[in-house]
Amino acid sequence: MRVTLIAMLLAASCKQQAQPARQSGDVTEIAVTEKGFEPDRIETAPGQQVTLRFTRKVAQTCADAVEVQGDPVRHMLPLNAPVDVKVTAPQSGQLAFACPMNMYRGAIVVVAQ
Numbered sequence: 001m002r003v004t005l006i007a008m009l010l011a012a013s014c015k016q017q018a019q020p021a022r023q024s025g026d027v028t029e030i031a032v033t034e035k036g037f038e039p040d041r042i043e044t045a046p047g048q049q050v051t052l053r054f055t056r057k058v059a060q061t062c063a064d065a066v067e068v069q070g071d072p073v074r075h076m077l078p079l080n081a082p083v084d085v086k087v088t089a090p091q092s093g094q095l096a097f098a099c100p101m102n103m104y105r106g107a108i109v110v111v112a113q
């Protein structure tokens with residue numbers, strides 16, 4: 001009986017944490033690994049301001065910089081040094097980011113609330 005109750009409470013709290021959409025001002029950590037950007041898909045609400053915090057964790061990668069769609073600045077990513085890039089999500093669709101050679105890619109994906 002008691003175990004069942006605890007299990008239900010745990011399930012309920014997990015459900016709350018699983019909300020995909022970001023709040024304004026949220027920081028999203030993105031690692032650069034041998035696989036590329038992790039995560040490579042960040043869900044957010046329309047028009048939200050999101051801070052992407054890129055941290056490159058591998059020395060040998062062509063993703064030593066990141067370019068965000070609509071942002072003319074190429075953001076250099078020094079090894080193991082977090083770099084914040086502030087973006088505003090569009091009203092719909094997605095905002096892509098990629099390494100300068102466009103091999104590793106990711107996107108901020110707008111989801112309806």
Ligand SMILES: [Cu+2]
Binds near residue numbers: 063099103104
């Ligand atoms: Cu590349």
